[in-house]
Amino acid sequence: MWLFQIIINMSVFMDLNLTFSADKSNMQQLIDMAAHLGFSTVAVNYTFEPTGKKKQAIPLPKPIDELIDQLPIVQGRSRPIRVLNRLTLVMSDLNHYRPNSAEYAKFDLLAVQPTTEKVFHAACTQLDVDVISVPMTEKLAFFFKKAPVNMAAERGVAFEVSYAPAIRDATMRRYTIANAISLAQACKGKNVLVSSAAAKPLELRGPYDIINLCSLIGLSDEAAKRSVSCLCRSLLLHAETRTTASGVISTKKCCDSSPSQQEAPSTPGDVDQGGAPAAKRVKSQLTD
Amino acid sequence: MVRVKSRYLLCEINVTDRNRLFLLTEKDIYLAVKEAVARIHGDYGTAMCSTRFCVKYLNAQTGMVFLRFPKMGYKLLWSALPFITSIGTRSQKTPCFLNCLHVGDFKTITGVGLKPCTYKIVTFQETSKTACLFNR
Numbered sequence: 001m002w003l004f005q006i007i008i009n010m011s012v013f014m015d016l017n018l019t020f021s022a023d024k025s026n027m028q029q030l031i032d033m034a035a036h037l038g039f040s041t042v043a044v045n046y047t048f049e050p051t052g053k054k055k056q057a058i059p060l061p062k063p064i065d066e067l068i069d070q071l072p073i074v075q076g077r078s079r080p081i082r083v084l085n086r087l088t089l090v091m092s093d094l095n096h097y098r099p100n101s102a103e104y105a106k107f108d109l110l111a112v113q114p115t116t117e118k119v120f121h122a123a124c125t126q127l128d129v130d131v132i133s134v135p136m137t138e139k140l141a142f143f144f145k146k147a148p149v150n151m152a153a154e155r156g157v158a159f160e161v162s163y164a165p166a167i168r169d170a171t172m173r174r175y176t177i178a179n180a181i182s183l184a185q186a187c188k189g190k191n192v193l194v195s196s197a198a199a200k201p202l203e204l205r206g207p208y209d210i211i212n213l214c215s216l217i218g219l220s221d222e223a224a225k226r227s228v229s230c231l232c233r234s235l236l237l238h239a240e241t242r243t244t245a246s247g248v249i250s251t252k253k254c255c256d257s258s259p260s261q262q263e264a265p266s267t268p269g270d271v272d273q274g275g276a277p278a279a280k281r282v283k284s285q286l287t288d
Numbered sequence: 289m290v291r292v293k294s295r296y297l298l299c300e301i302n303v304t305d306r307n308r309l310f311l312l313t314e315k316d317i318y319l320a321v322k323e324a325v326a327r328i329h330g331d332y333g334t335a336m337c338s339t340r341f342c343v344k345y346l347n348a349q350t351g352m353v354f355l356r357f358p359k360m361g362y363k364l365l366w367s368a369l370p371f372i373t374s375i376g377t378r379s380q381k382t383p384c385f386l387n388c389l390h391v392g393d394f395k396t397i398t399g400v401g402l403k404p405c406t407y408k409i410v411t412f413q414e415t416s417k418t419a420c421l422f423n424r
Contacts, residue, residue: 029304033302036302037302037387163370166371167370167371167373170327173371201304202302202304202373202383202384202385203385204385205370205385205387206387206388206389208388208389209366209369209370209386209387209388210370212363212366212367212370212388213367213370215363215367216367
């Protein structure tokens with residue numbers, strides 16, 4: 001119980017959606033700006049849209065050293081910013097999803113953006129993802145029903161709202177707010193992740209500004225703060241168990257437990273050294 | 289004692305091009321905020337803005353600005369600030385965004401505002417020193 005309270009009181013802000021661009025200086029500026037604003041972890045997002053029946057290659061994540069030269073230090077803390085890789089699959093058909101694919105394991109976070117109701121239902125109930133990204137730039141083709149949304153919440157999957165389209169364009173703003181409001185009502189404020197889908201450094205916003213923006217969506221102050229800090233952290237833990245959850249690596253439940261996470265396997269005994277590098281496992285056990 | 293209460297917001301203006309930052313004046317920011325509030329919250333927002341909103345202080349070198357809002361509904365006006373994408377007249381638009389650092393009444397704002405200000409002044413002096421040495 002006391003661990004639960006520590007997790008609630010931390011104010012570690014994370015932005016788990018920065019659009020990847022091949023321009024190195026742009027990425028450098030973007031990450032510099034995120035560090036300046038106070039985000040301690042960011043995730044670079046690679047979008048992949050499988051179309052047609054042909055097998056297309058899933059983009060490989062660029063290693064962080066290639067992407068930027070030097071990680072800037074987060075303003076207000078003494079550690080450099082942590083940059084992760086994330087993959088978003090824009091899916092309209094369930095056949096496009098390849099479960100347990102080796103390419104998915106290279107990314108730290110896995111997200112899915114459903115465009116049809118079937119895919120949405122499957123993503124909430126079956127698919128092994130961390131984030132369900134709600135398309136903000138168009139009118140929703142389906143409605144959110146409470147049953148799959150609650151099941152997703154139980155599994156520890158979060159629903160994502162991106163705010164950069166709202167900043168760019170007026171019509172996008174209307175769609176964003178409309179979709180976000182219906183999502184917040186369906187979720188009752190829990191498990192809503194708010195992130196920028198920023199392509200340029202000027203599209204980022206500070207954490208307290210985001211918390212205030214959530215009041216427009218209908219989230220309470222607590223829920224808004226949770227969506228930028230605690231929920232992101234529990235999502236990263238959820239993602240770690242996703243890569244190592246074949247029962248081969250045991251995660252110690254007392255260190256890794258977080259309120260929304262249900263899937264931490266607690267098989268005692270077997271510890272395999274080959275799955276995740278030791279540095280990654282140690283990090284998940286540290287409280288920041 | 290009944291007193292008219294206001295909320296002060298300490299914001300930092302972030303630009304990609306530092307030279308454009310120095311050209312900003314208090315009036316530019318005032319107009320930009322008013323326009324953003326009108327865009328997002330319409331007539332209701334403009335009306336709330338017209339009573340006791342003003343730009344109390346601007347430091348163009350560091351980008352720190354104090355905004356004063358009426359206490360009632362300051363959150364609504366604050367929620368329009370992230371939608372500011374540029375400040376300036378049609379001829380000289382500076383693309384930037386506002387990052388809110390602290391909310392409070394006047395005493396706490398002036399106390400808190402000094403810390404990030406001094407940090408920024410020190411880093412600015414260091415970068416300008418190195419720039420001068422390089423140019424020579």
